[in-house]
Amino acid sequence: MAPAALSPTAQASSHSPQDIKTKAQQQTSRQRFVDTWTIIRNELLDAFKAQGVPPEAVEWYKSSLDYNVPGGKLNRGLSVVDSVEIFKGRPLTDDEYLKAAILGWGVELAYFLVTDDLMDGSITRRGQPCWYRVPKVGNIAVNDGGMLKSCIFVLVKNHFKREPYYVDLLELYQDMAYITETGQLVDLITAPEDNVDLSKFSLNHYKTIVTFKTAFYSFYLPVALAMTMCRMPVRVEQTTPYQIALDILIPLGEYFQIQDDFLDFAGTPEQIGKIGTDIVDNKCSWCVNTTLAVASPAQRAVLNANYGRKDAACEARVKAVFEEVGLREKYEAYEREAYEQLSAMIDEVPEVESVDGGAVLRKEAFRAFLEKVYKRSK
Template sequence: MSKESARTRFINVFEGIVDELTDILVSYKMPQEAISWFKNNLNYNTPGGKLNRGLSVVDTYAILNNTTSDKLDDVTYRKVAILGWAIELLQAYFLVADDMMDQSKTRRGQPCWYLKEGVGNIAINDSFMLDGAIYEILRKHFRKDSYYVDLLDLFHEVTFQTELGQLLDLVTADEEHVDLDKFSLEKHSFIVIFKTAFYSFYLPVALAMYMSGINNEKDLKQVKDVLIPLGEYFQIQDDFLDCFGTPEQIGKIGTDIKDNKCSWVVNQALLHATPEQRKLLDDNYGKKDDESEARCKQLFKDLGIEKIYHDYEESIVQKLRQQIDQIDESRGLKKDVLTAFLNKVYKRSK
């Protein structure tokens, strides 16, 4: 099945989810105005991205069950796709709130939800409703399954972990008050692991494992020990591409320098800078003008950040491949699940 066909089949499931969620509001006798608002919230904020997290649940489930996603019967496919959409709802919840916190202007090529006419601060409640929608669809489709509590526990745990990462990011990298003394590689590592790795890498695989009946703590630890550092590598790669990639290559204009992001690139620079170079960073990092950004980028090149990154990439990939080779498959876990994730990330250029 082509990527486009897989995406289309996945999106078709979301249409049914929207109907189910709006039916709940109808059963509560909510006025039509509120029902239409909720439906618009769901459709505007949930299905517009790459859907990598949701599709990963489907792909992982297929690998664990020795098949491919296109060979899954409609009933099984729909059930595992619903778990995938639960992650996409979680992502939508985070993004609607995050855009307000960052005062972002656009998301996925359209205005941020809170900037839509008539929305404003109602977006705060709308983000809560996207989160609440997760548990409505889980209750409807998984309540009778033995792993239902595991699903709930996992979503609650990963949501809290992501919020902890967001908290440290917000208090470390205030756009209005630039203070590079607050930055460190240790803080960066915590932020990216908690803000990205848990829900983007571990959550899709763990959900597919539970649905496949693979719930041994040793197996969950095996995948976590690979996927969390893989998720950290993914974000470091993202930080690197934001600075060194071209807009044509990555599909956007990098803004980490102007936004005072606690990125891997600037933390490496702080680690290697001379006092004079540190002063240049203090004077220019987090400033909104192109000249200051250009000075920072030139400094990063002078410090050899590109070589440091490529050395790191080869080192972490070699380590992860060794870990994957040592995975115990005796209880149904498959190395191919982890290899598939690593292959998607290694040498990624967008």
């Protein structure tokens, strides 16, 4: 029997990576991408049914797909499509768009979020109960996460097997999965929710977690997929296009996560759409690590006694220490420096022509990412 039906809560439309688009164009771009989900979902269901599985398994699989995949902001998936369009320098044909959308949905099939919620004991995801908390799901979510991951390879095989870059796509998805899972491991053993030990925290540890869990999958992977589809060369003279992308997008992903951590502390629920819980959940966040690096012995004692406690008074004491060390000013300085450094790096991006001459590595793709993130408030 399938789990109880709980429809995904639609998220507010977010800016696409092409900042030059009008709001109406952004909404149209997002809707076009959303519309491809039905095609892709039905293709996955047809492949599943073809194995001769019982109807109740098909219904469960359908529920898992619809519940876990299309309800988010879709920034990662849209980034694939928009990056392909930027590199090609023209509107995509219907066939090109569908292929780019398939790669984008491959990123949105973020299977590790399903298991991450289970391991963290999270309550909600995207405004609805986490999948494992849906009636009758429970630990079956582990297998459902594995099936979501397998969907990526079914889609890539169906649509790209005859392309010369087929294996490159497979390796990209698999490499990013391995890296993300590594980051999850480091995060889980550094900051278990039920065992607070701030001696394990450090900015270096934080950087490792953020780079592996967020930057590679959410920032580098979408652009690398677009570059691969557009046949960007592995090397041109002394230039390595994929290394250029990596050098920009990994620190950009780190900036995004630091921004997210700061908003968890400083943003209001009305502003960010949720109540910040990093302090009470014992998260190895930028805020606590930055504070630990400059805290006095007395302030460190307050953090040791109150961080990671499910208590509003304890949370307030931690926030007071954050204010005492000037965390807001430190964040403003960090954001200003990060933006200036990334802008300078983007300005130096060379234009590299694709193998077949049909696309060019353009700095606009990276600039659009940066402008979308800079000074965001939610």
